[in-house]
Amino acid sequence: MNEIWGNESVNAIVWHWPIALYLFLAGLSSGAMMTALSVEWMNPKRKAPWDAFVKAGVLIAPITIIVGLIVLIFDLTKPLNFYQLLIHYNLKSVMSLGVLLLLFYTPLCAIYAILRFRLTLSKSFLWPVMNLFGGVLDFLEKNSLWFGRLVFALAGGVGVYTGFLLSAIQTYPLYNSPILPILFLASGLSSGIAACICFGILLFSEEVSKEKTKYLLTMDLRVIPIESLLLFALFVGLYFQGGDKALVALSALSEGSWAMIFWVCVVGFSVVIPSVIALTALKNHAYKVNFILLNSISIMLGVFALRMYILYAGQLYLGA
Known part of the structure; x- marks a missing residue:
């Protein structure tokens, strides 16, 4: 994409x-x-059978982070040298701290998924391999609350880190904002909720709970205004810093194709469409599957558009 x-x-x-x-x-x-x-902790017993959204979330998490890392590695100039990032650390580097964070998060969230799909995996060809680690899995299962809290903290760290990765770059005004990590955490949470709803309904429809569906729809509707406020604060903050940063804020919102993408794709898909659906078809959080899926897909598209917009607009709009 040159x-x-x-x-x-x-x-x-x-x-x-x-x-x-x-x-x-x-x-x-x-x-x-x-x-x-969050959905799992709503179950006081915290035992199987697990809710559809728990299954969807713990399945999505390791798959998406592994695919994302593969994409990142192959995008590097020398992908075969990626291993050096795993053995050489600079604790003053955001990239290095991120690699360290992912080094813990990725395998732990995969192990958590194994715990939640343990019964299903016991009927597969992988069971003999899992038996080798049965004692470890039993220990983690008995301490799943504390294990879950650790994974939750690491997941939050990954969400914030995606924003820090760009905000640490001082040469691009649109990146260099303390709001960006919080914005990426909020939008990542919004897309995660939407993905859990979407794939929970599509893949685990028998375990779908209307109560949990309404809970997640309500949660997402609360995250959307926060995300909107953070976007507003990002550009207002740039504007009132004056000089080149003010020009960047105005240009990024009003000039060229990426400004249109912001208003149509970012605001349209992640704010306007979900709000309209919530206030009409899903008023009082009615359980209407087609509109719930449309709402979830729209949010995920909007969050991806936000990442594309920030990445490209940040490099294109540099002020005078």
């Missing part, structure tokens, strides 16, 4: 769509895991 629509392309694009895809998938993984754990 060319960008419109006349903004005079500025060099260093990071392309695979980075936006990685940021989206990492945020989605973080949000899905936090959502799954």
Whole structure:
């Protein structure tokens, strides 16, 4: 993706769509895991059979983070040298801290998924392999509350880290904001809730609870205004800093193709459409499957559009 629509392309694009895809998938993984754990903790017994949204979330989390990391590795100039990031750490580097965080989060969320699908896996060809680690899995199952809290904290860290990865870059005004990590955490949570609802209904329809569906729809409706407020604060903060940053804020919202993408895709898909659906078809959180799925897909598209917009607009709009 070496060319960008419109006349903004005079500025060099260093990071392309695979980075936006990685940021989206990492945020989605973080949000899905936090959502799954929140729903699980609503069950006082915390025992199987697990709710559809718990199953969906713990399945989505490891898959999306692993796919995201694969995309990131192959986007590197020398992907075969990626292993060096795992053995050389600079604790003053955001990238290095992120790698360390992912080194713990990725396997632990995969193990959590194994725990929640243990009964299903016991009937598969993987059972002999799992038997080798039966004692460890039993221990983690007995301490699943504390294990879940650890994974939840790591998931939140991954959600924030996706924003810090860009905000630490001082040469791009749109990136260099303390609001960006919080915005990425909120939008990642929103996409995670939407993904849990969508795939919970599609893959585990027999375990879907209308009560939990309404709970997650309500949660997402509360996250959307927060996300909108953070977007507003991001641009207002840039504008009132004056100079080039004010020009960046105005240009990013009003000039070129990426401004249109912001209003149509980011605001439209992640704010307007979900709000309209919630106030009409899902008024009082009515259980209407087609509209619930449309709502979830719209939110996920909007969050991906946000990642694309921030990545590209941040590199294109640099002020005077």
